[in-house]
Amino acid sequence: MRAVGLTEFGGPEALTVLELDEPHASPGEVRIRVRAASVVPADGMFRNGxxxxxxxSPAPWVPGTEVAGVVDEAPDGSPWAVGDEVIAIVVPFHQRPGAYAEHVVVPVGSVGPRPQSCDFDTAAALPMSGLTASALVDLLHLERGESVAVTGAGGVVGSLVVQLARRAGATVLADAAGGDEEVVRGGDYAQQIRQLRPDGVDVLVDAALIGASLLPAVRDGGRAASLRAGQLESERGIxxxxxxxxxxxEDSARLRALSSLIDEGALVPPQVRTFAMEDAAAAHEALGRGGQRARSVLVF
Ligand SMILES: NC(=O)c1ccc[n+]([C@@H]2O[C@H](COP(=O)([O-])OP(=O)(O)OC[C@H]3O[C@@H](n4cnc5c(N)ncnc54)[C@H](OP(=O)(O)O)[C@@H]3O)[C@@H](O)[C@H]2O)c1
Known part of the structure:
Protein backbone atom coordinates (compact mmCIF):
# COMPACT_ATOMS: atom_id res chain seq x y z
CA MET A 1 0.00 0.00 0.00
CA ARG A 2 1.02 3.59 -0.42
CA ALA A 3 1.72 5.81 2.55
CA VAL A 4 3.39 9.15 3.19
CA GLY A 5 6.24 9.04 5.64
CA LEU A 6 9.88 9.68 6.31
CA THR A 7 13.13 7.88 6.91
CA GLU A 8 14.90 10.90 8.42
CA PHE A 9 13.45 13.75 10.44
CA GLY A 10 13.46 17.11 8.74
CA GLY A 11 11.44 19.78 6.97
CA PRO A 12 8.40 19.18 4.77
CA GLU A 13 10.69 17.81 2.04
CA ALA A 14 11.45 14.83 4.31
CA LEU A 15 7.99 13.47 3.49
CA THR A 16 7.91 10.99 0.63
CA VAL A 17 5.52 8.46 -0.80
CA LEU A 18 6.40 5.01 0.56
CA GLU A 19 5.37 1.53 -0.50
CA LEU A 20 4.64 -0.46 2.67
CA ASP A 21 3.18 -3.87 3.46
CA GLU A 22 -0.55 -3.73 4.09
CA PRO A 23 -1.41 -4.02 7.79
CA HIS A 24 -4.16 -6.44 8.86
CA ALA A 25 -6.66 -6.28 11.68
CA SER A 26 -6.42 -8.66 14.64
CA PRO A 27 -9.36 -9.33 16.96
CA GLY A 28 -10.33 -6.12 18.71
CA GLU A 29 -9.17 -4.02 15.75
CA VAL A 30 -10.51 -2.90 12.40
CA ARG A 31 -8.72 -1.96 9.23
CA ILE A 32 -9.87 1.21 7.49
CA ARG A 33 -9.38 2.06 3.84
CA VAL A 34 -8.43 5.68 4.38
CA ARG A 35 -10.17 8.23 2.20
CA ALA A 36 -8.75 11.30 3.92
CA ALA A 37 -6.23 12.04 6.68
CA SER A 38 -5.81 15.48 8.17
CA VAL A 39 -2.56 17.34 8.78
CA VAL A 40 -2.45 18.57 12.39
CA PRO A 41 0.17 20.59 14.29
CA ALA A 42 1.52 17.47 16.02
CA ASP A 43 2.35 16.02 12.59
CA GLY A 44 4.89 18.79 12.09
CA MET A 45 6.52 17.83 15.41
CA PHE A 46 6.46 14.17 14.40
CA ARG A 47 8.14 15.05 11.10
CA ASN A 48 10.86 17.29 12.55
CA GLY A 49 11.81 14.82 15.27
CA SER A 57 9.86 1.36 15.84
CA PRO A 58 12.66 2.03 13.35
CA ALA A 59 12.15 4.09 10.18
CA PRO A 60 10.23 4.53 8.00
CA TRP A 61 7.79 6.48 10.14
CA VAL A 62 4.28 7.45 9.04
CA PRO A 63 2.69 10.46 10.80
CA GLY A 64 -0.96 11.31 11.12
CA THR A 65 -3.55 11.16 13.89
CA GLU A 66 -7.00 11.22 12.32
CA VAL A 67 -8.76 9.71 9.34
CA ALA A 68 -12.08 9.20 7.66
CA GLY A 69 -12.64 6.11 5.54
CA VAL A 70 -14.39 2.80 5.10
CA VAL A 71 -13.91 -0.33 7.21
CA ASP A 72 -12.45 -3.06 5.00
CA GLU A 73 -11.43 -5.65 7.62
CA ALA A 74 -13.49 -6.37 10.73
CA PRO A 75 -12.63 -9.62 12.52
CA ASP A 76 -15.52 -11.74 13.88
CA GLY A 77 -17.30 -10.17 16.82
CA SER A 78 -16.38 -6.62 15.83
CA PRO A 79 -18.90 -3.84 16.51
CA TRP A 80 -17.97 -2.54 13.04
CA ALA A 81 -18.70 -4.19 9.70
CA VAL A 82 -16.93 -4.11 6.37
CA GLY A 83 -18.35 -1.15 4.46
CA ASP A 84 -19.06 1.03 7.50
CA GLU A 85 -18.12 4.65 6.87
CA VAL A 86 -16.15 5.83 9.85
CA ILE A 87 -13.83 8.33 11.46
CA ALA A 88 -10.94 7.26 13.69
CA ILE A 89 -8.16 8.61 15.88
CA VAL A 90 -4.79 7.05 15.11
CA VAL A 91 -1.89 6.95 17.57
CA PRO A 92 1.11 7.16 15.22
CA PHE A 93 3.87 6.25 17.66
CA HIS A 94 3.46 2.48 17.38
CA GLN A 95 4.89 0.20 14.75
CA ARG A 96 1.75 0.27 12.60
CA PRO A 97 1.57 3.26 10.29
CA GLY A 98 0.01 6.53 11.33
CA ALA A 99 -2.87 8.08 9.47
CA TYR A 100 -1.06 9.07 6.25
CA ALA A 101 -1.60 5.68 4.61
CA GLU A 102 -4.05 3.92 2.34
CA HIS A 103 -4.89 1.52 5.18
CA VAL A 104 -4.73 1.97 8.93
CA VAL A 105 -5.42 -0.58 11.67
CA VAL A 106 -6.88 0.77 14.90
CA PRO A 107 -8.59 -0.62 18.01
CA VAL A 108 -12.37 -0.82 17.58
CA GLY A 109 -12.72 1.80 20.32
CA SER A 110 -10.82 4.37 18.25
CA VAL A 111 -13.59 4.38 15.66
CA GLY A 112 -16.83 6.34 15.38
CA PRO A 113 -19.42 6.75 12.65
CA ARG A 114 -18.73 9.29 9.92
CA PRO A 115 -21.13 12.22 10.25
CA GLN A 116 -23.54 11.70 7.37
CA SER A 117 -23.74 15.43 6.76
CA CYS A 118 -19.97 15.70 6.06
CA ASP A 119 -17.96 14.34 3.18
CA PHE A 120 -14.92 12.22 4.01
CA ASP A 121 -12.54 15.17 3.67
CA THR A 122 -14.35 17.25 6.27
CA ALA A 123 -14.97 14.25 8.52
CA ALA A 124 -11.22 13.55 8.63
CA ALA A 125 -10.65 16.82 10.51
CA LEU A 126 -12.92 15.76 13.35
CA PRO A 127 -11.82 12.71 15.35
CA MET A 128 -8.58 13.67 17.14
CA SER A 129 -9.33 17.38 17.36
CA GLY A 130 -12.94 16.76 18.33
CA LEU A 131 -11.96 14.31 21.06
CA THR A 132 -9.50 16.90 22.39
CA ALA A 133 -12.05 19.71 22.50
CA SER A 134 -14.82 17.54 23.91
CA ALA A 135 -12.64 15.99 26.61
CA LEU A 136 -11.25 19.39 27.58
CA VAL A 137 -14.69 20.96 27.94
CA ASP A 138 -15.77 18.02 30.11
CA LEU A 139 -12.65 18.33 32.26
CA LEU A 140 -13.42 22.02 32.85
CA HIS A 141 -16.84 21.20 34.39
CA LEU A 142 -18.31 24.41 32.99
CA GLU A 143 -21.34 25.84 34.72
CA ARG A 144 -24.05 27.81 32.99
CA GLY A 145 -23.18 31.49 32.78
CA GLU A 146 -19.46 31.07 33.39
CA SER A 147 -17.19 33.18 31.22
CA VAL A 148 -14.63 31.38 29.06
CA ALA A 149 -11.84 33.06 27.10
CA VAL A 150 -10.44 30.98 24.25
CA THR A 151 -7.19 31.72 22.41
CA GLY A 152 -6.71 30.24 18.97
CA ALA A 153 -10.48 30.32 18.52
CA GLY A 154 -9.98 30.51 14.77
CA GLY A 155 -8.11 27.19 14.86
CA VAL A 156 -9.64 23.74 14.76
CA VAL A 157 -9.52 22.76 18.45
CA GLY A 158 -10.27 26.32 19.58
CA SER A 159 -13.33 26.63 17.33
CA LEU A 160 -14.69 23.33 18.61
CA VAL A 161 -14.05 24.38 22.22
CA VAL A 162 -15.92 27.64 21.58
CA GLN A 163 -18.95 25.75 20.29
CA LEU A 164 -18.95 23.06 22.96
CA ALA A 165 -18.45 25.62 25.75
CA ARG A 166 -21.41 27.60 24.46
CA ARG A 167 -23.49 24.44 24.39
CA ALA A 168 -22.53 23.96 28.04
CA GLY A 169 -24.05 27.38 28.74
CA ALA A 170 -20.84 29.37 29.07
CA THR A 171 -20.33 32.88 27.74
CA VAL A 172 -17.37 32.73 25.39
CA LEU A 173 -15.01 35.61 24.68
CA ALA A 174 -13.01 35.57 21.45
CA ASP A 175 -16.02 34.12 19.72
CA ALA A 176 -16.29 34.23 15.90
CA ALA A 177 -15.87 37.45 13.96
CA GLY A 178 -16.94 39.87 16.69
CA GLY A 179 -14.59 38.20 19.14
CA ASP A 180 -11.73 38.46 16.71
CA GLU A 181 -12.15 42.21 16.83
CA GLU A 182 -12.48 42.35 20.60
CA VAL A 183 -9.39 40.34 21.39
CA VAL A 184 -6.88 41.03 18.70
CA ARG A 185 -3.73 39.06 18.09
CA GLY A 186 -0.50 40.70 19.13
CA GLY A 187 -1.84 42.89 21.90
CA ASP A 188 -1.87 42.21 25.61
CA TYR A 189 -4.53 39.55 25.57
CA ALA A 190 -4.89 39.35 29.33
CA GLN A 191 -5.26 43.11 29.65
CA GLN A 192 -7.92 43.18 26.96
CA ILE A 193 -9.83 40.39 28.64
CA ARG A 194 -9.69 42.39 31.89
CA GLN A 195 -11.12 45.43 30.07
CA LEU A 196 -14.07 43.26 29.06
CA ARG A 197 -14.26 41.42 32.41
CA PRO A 198 -12.64 43.55 35.14
CA ASP A 199 -12.72 40.67 37.64
CA GLY A 200 -11.20 38.26 35.12
CA VAL A 201 -12.82 35.34 33.33
CA ASP A 202 -13.84 32.17 35.14
CA VAL A 203 -12.04 29.97 32.63
CA LEU A 204 -9.26 30.34 30.08
CA VAL A 205 -8.58 27.83 27.31
CA ASP A 206 -5.23 28.51 25.65
CA ALA A 207 -5.66 26.65 22.36
CA ALA A 208 -3.01 28.90 20.76
CA LEU A 209 -0.37 27.83 23.33
CA ILE A 210 0.44 31.44 24.21
CA GLY A 211 1.25 30.46 27.78
CA ALA A 212 1.75 32.09 31.17
CA SER A 213 1.26 35.69 30.00
CA LEU A 214 -2.46 34.90 29.76
CA LEU A 215 -3.02 33.96 33.40
CA PRO A 216 -3.77 37.55 34.54
CA ALA A 217 -6.95 37.23 32.43
CA VAL A 218 -8.30 34.65 34.86
CA ARG A 219 -10.09 35.57 38.10
CA ASP A 220 -8.67 34.43 41.42
CA GLY A 221 -9.64 30.79 41.93
CA GLY A 222 -10.63 30.29 38.26
CA ARG A 223 -9.49 27.56 35.86
CA ALA A 224 -6.98 27.66 33.02
CA ALA A 225 -6.44 24.97 30.42
CA SER A 226 -3.48 24.53 28.14
CA LEU A 227 -3.23 22.20 25.19
CA ARG A 228 0.34 21.44 26.23
CA ALA A 229 0.97 19.85 29.61
CA GLY A 230 3.22 21.80 31.94
CA GLN A 231 2.88 25.09 30.07
CA LEU A 232 0.85 26.85 32.77
CA GLU A 233 1.60 26.99 36.50
CA SER A 234 -0.99 27.76 39.13
CA GLU A 235 -1.13 31.18 40.79
CA ARG A 236 -3.83 32.96 42.84
CA GLY A 237 -5.66 29.70 43.40
CA ILE A 238 -6.21 29.12 39.68
CA GLU A 250 -10.48 4.53 22.57
CA ASP A 251 -13.45 6.69 23.51
CA SER A 252 -15.73 5.53 20.73
CA ALA A 253 -18.83 6.85 22.52
CA ARG A 254 -17.36 10.35 22.47
CA LEU A 255 -16.66 10.08 18.73
CA ARG A 256 -20.24 8.91 18.17
CA ALA A 257 -21.55 11.87 20.18
CA LEU A 258 -19.46 14.31 18.13
CA SER A 259 -20.80 12.82 14.89
CA SER A 260 -24.36 13.14 16.16
CA LEU A 261 -23.85 16.77 17.13
CA ILE A 262 -22.62 17.52 13.62
CA ASP A 263 -25.52 15.70 11.99
CA GLU A 264 -27.96 17.55 14.26
CA GLY A 265 -26.44 20.86 13.15
CA ALA A 266 -25.37 21.57 16.73
CA LEU A 267 -21.64 21.59 15.91
CA VAL A 268 -20.08 23.16 12.84
CA PRO A 269 -17.21 21.01 11.57
CA PRO A 270 -13.81 22.51 10.75
CA GLN A 271 -13.20 24.00 7.33
CA VAL A 272 -10.82 21.88 5.26
CA ARG A 273 -8.57 22.28 2.25
CA THR A 274 -7.58 19.14 0.35
CA PHE A 275 -4.20 18.05 -0.97
CA ALA A 276 -3.38 14.92 -2.96
CA MET A 277 -1.36 12.56 -0.75
CA GLU A 278 1.61 13.07 -3.08
CA ASP A 279 1.52 16.75 -2.09
CA ALA A 280 1.93 16.13 1.63
CA ALA A 281 5.07 18.28 1.69
CA ALA A 282 3.05 21.26 0.44
CA ALA A 283 0.45 20.62 3.13
CA HIS A 284 3.23 20.62 5.75
CA GLU A 285 4.66 23.84 4.35
CA ALA A 286 1.22 25.41 4.76
CA LEU A 287 1.08 24.04 8.32
CA GLY A 288 4.39 25.73 9.09
CA ARG A 289 3.24 29.07 7.66
CA GLY A 290 0.15 29.23 9.90
CA GLY A 291 -2.77 31.51 9.14
CA GLN A 292 -4.56 28.74 7.28
CA ARG A 293 -8.08 29.08 8.70
CA ALA A 294 -8.75 25.60 7.32
CA ARG A 295 -7.40 22.15 8.12
CA SER A 296 -5.26 20.63 5.37
CA VAL A 297 -6.46 17.15 4.50
CA LEU A 298 -4.58 14.54 2.46
CA VAL A 299 -6.79 12.61 0.08
CA PHE A 300 -5.98 8.93 -0.49
N1 LIG B 1 -2.98 18.12 24.37
C1 LIG B 1 -3.47 17.44 23.36
O1 LIG B 1 -3.80 16.26 23.47
C2 LIG B 1 -3.66 18.15 22.05
C3 LIG B 1 -4.53 17.61 21.10
C4 LIG B 1 -4.74 18.31 19.92
C5 LIG B 1 -4.05 19.50 19.69
N2 LIG B 1 -3.18 19.94 20.61
C6 LIG B 1 -2.46 21.20 20.39
O2 LIG B 1 -3.40 22.24 20.44
C7 LIG B 1 -2.97 23.32 19.64
C8 LIG B 1 -4.10 23.76 18.72
O3 LIG B 1 -4.35 22.73 17.79
P1 LIG B 1 -5.23 23.03 16.51
O4 LIG B 1 -5.35 21.76 15.79
O5 LIG B 1 -6.44 23.79 16.87
O6 LIG B 1 -4.25 24.01 15.71
P2 LIG B 1 -4.66 25.12 14.66
O7 LIG B 1 -5.87 24.68 13.92
O8 LIG B 1 -3.43 25.47 13.92
O9 LIG B 1 -5.10 26.34 15.58
C9 LIG B 1 -4.21 27.12 16.34
C10 LIG B 1 -4.73 28.53 16.25
O10 LIG B 1 -4.00 29.36 17.14
C11 LIG B 1 -3.69 30.57 16.44
N3 LIG B 1 -2.55 31.22 17.05
C12 LIG B 1 -1.26 30.80 17.05
N4 LIG B 1 -0.50 31.68 17.72
C13 LIG B 1 -1.32 32.67 18.15
C14 LIG B 1 -1.13 33.86 18.90
N5 LIG B 1 0.07 34.21 19.36
N6 LIG B 1 -2.22 34.62 19.15
C15 LIG B 1 -3.45 34.25 18.71
N7 LIG B 1 -3.69 33.13 18.00
C16 LIG B 1 -2.63 32.37 17.72
C17 LIG B 1 -3.42 30.09 15.05
O11 LIG B 1 -3.48 31.14 14.13
P3 LIG B 1 -2.44 31.12 12.90
O12 LIG B 1 -2.73 29.89 12.13
O13 LIG B 1 -2.75 32.38 12.18
O14 LIG B 1 -1.08 31.08 13.50
C18 LIG B 1 -4.55 29.11 14.85
O15 LIG B 1 -5.75 29.76 14.46
C19 LIG B 1 -1.74 22.82 18.88
O16 LIG B 1 -0.59 23.30 19.51
C20 LIG B 1 -1.83 21.32 19.03
O17 LIG B 1 -0.57 20.69 18.96
C21 LIG B 1 -2.97 19.31 21.79
Missing part, protein backbone atom coordinates in the same frame (compact mmCIF):
# COMPACT_ATOMS: atom_id res chain seq x y z
CA UNK A 50 10.40 16.69 18.28
CA UNK A 51 8.38 13.58 19.17
CA UNK A 52 11.15 11.09 18.32
CA UNK A 53 11.39 9.83 21.90
CA UNK A 54 7.84 8.48 21.61
CA UNK A 55 8.51 6.37 18.50
CA UNK A 56 8.84 2.68 19.26
CA UNK A 239 -6.64 25.42 38.85
CA UNK A 240 -4.64 24.25 35.85
CA UNK A 241 -6.37 21.76 33.60
CA UNK A 242 -4.58 19.83 30.90
CA UNK A 243 -5.73 17.23 28.43
CA UNK A 244 -3.90 14.55 26.53
CA UNK A 245 -6.02 13.27 23.70
CA UNK A 246 -4.21 9.94 23.82
CA UNK A 247 -6.09 9.24 27.05
CA UNK A 248 -9.26 9.31 24.93
CA UNK A 249 -7.95 7.30 21.97
Missing amino acids: ALAARLT SIVSVSVWDYA
